[in-house]
Amino acid sequence: MVNNTAALIVALDYPEAKPALALAEQLKSTGCRLKVGMELFTHAGPALVEKLVSQGFDVFLDLKFHDIPNTVAGAVKAAAELGVWMVNVHALGGRDMLIAAREALAPYSQRPLLIAVSILTSLDNTDLYAMGLHGSLTDNVLRLARLTETNGLDGLVCSPHEISLIRQSVSTQLQLVTPGIRPQQSQQDDQKRIMTPQEALQLGANYLVIGRPITRAPDPLQALQTIAQSLTA
Numbered sequence: 001m002v003n004n005t006a007a008l009i010v011a012l013d014y015p016e017a018k019p020a021l022a023l024a025e026q027l028k029s030t031g032c033r034l035k036v037g038m039e040l041f042t043h044a045g046p047a048l049v050e051k052l053v054s055q056g057f058d059v060f061l062d063l064k065f066h067d068i069p070n071t072v073a074g075a076v077k078a079a080a081e082l083g084v085w086m087v088n089v090h091a092l093g094g095r096d097m098l099i100a101a102r103e104a105l106a107p108y109s110q111r112p113l114l115i116a117v118s119i120l121t122s123l124d125n126t127d128l129y130a131m132g133l134h135g136s137l138t139d140n141v142l143r144l145a146r147l148t149e150t151n152g153l154d155g156l157v158c159s160p161h162e163i164s165l166i167r168q169s170v171s172t173q174l175q176l177v178t179p180g181i182r183p184q185q186s187q188q189d190d191q192k193r194i195m196t197p198q199e200a201l202q203l204g205a206n207y208l209v210i211g212r213p214i215t216r217a218p219d220p221l222q223a224l225q226t227i228a229q230s231l232t233a
């Protein structure tokens with residue numbers, strides 16, 4: 001077990017099961033958690049998720065459900081049946097949808113953490129303006145953070161740039177899950193609101209979602225270990 005990996009969620013963004021399972025095998029002993037998102041899930045389906053769960057991984061099923069309350073309630077229940085550790089919905093699905101998702105999970109004795117996505121880390125103020133979302137990006141994230149907290153979800157996906165404001169003005173309790181993580185000198189790719197792993201944790205993130213800086217590294221295990229070591233540097 002490598003130290004400091006419990007906060008690290010590695011995004012298995014692959015087009016098929018084989019490389020995802022190969023990376024899981026490599027990372028097995030580190031104690032990190034894994035994320036299955038829409039690309040891999042659409043290719044490999046629930047069987048892959050069940051396989052990773054049976055191998056002992058905490059799996060974050062990142063399908064960002066965003067639909068009418070009844071449909072989302074059914075989808076999060078299906079996720080709970082798969083035994084995943086964390087599942088997410090879009091906060092922009094609205095109050096009733098968030099409540100329906102929370103209530104759908106309530107009967108499970110070992111239920112997944114229910115997390116709402118605020119504003120995607122690939123968006124900035126210009127994008128929000130073009131989409132007709134009024135106010136600044138941080139105004140929007142804070143509004144969605146309040147909606148998430150008020151309706152009793154466990155946490156929020158946000159960029160590390162919003163952590164301090166959320167902690168100060170919304171909640172010290174919400175589990176903050178932060179993608180847009182880039183070690184120094186990494187490529188930014190399609191992310192617009194990025195930060196290093198060490199800074200994000202220091203600001204109060206509970207979990208860091210990291211994909212390409214690990215999955216596209218020549219040696220992914222080494223990349224994960226280097227990130228883990230940087231957290232205490």
Ligand SMILES: O=C(O)c1cc(=O)[nH]c(=O)n1[C@@H]1O[C@H](COP(=O)(O)O)[C@@H](O)[C@H]1O
Pocket residue numbers: 011013037062064088117119120121122157158179180181189191209210211212213
């Ligand atoms: O919900 C997510 O995990 C998510 C939300 C968000 O706002 N931004 C974001 O990048 N993600 C996911 O986090 C991962 C980031 O991957 P990398 O940019 O490769 O590190 C991807 O799997 C995204 O789907």
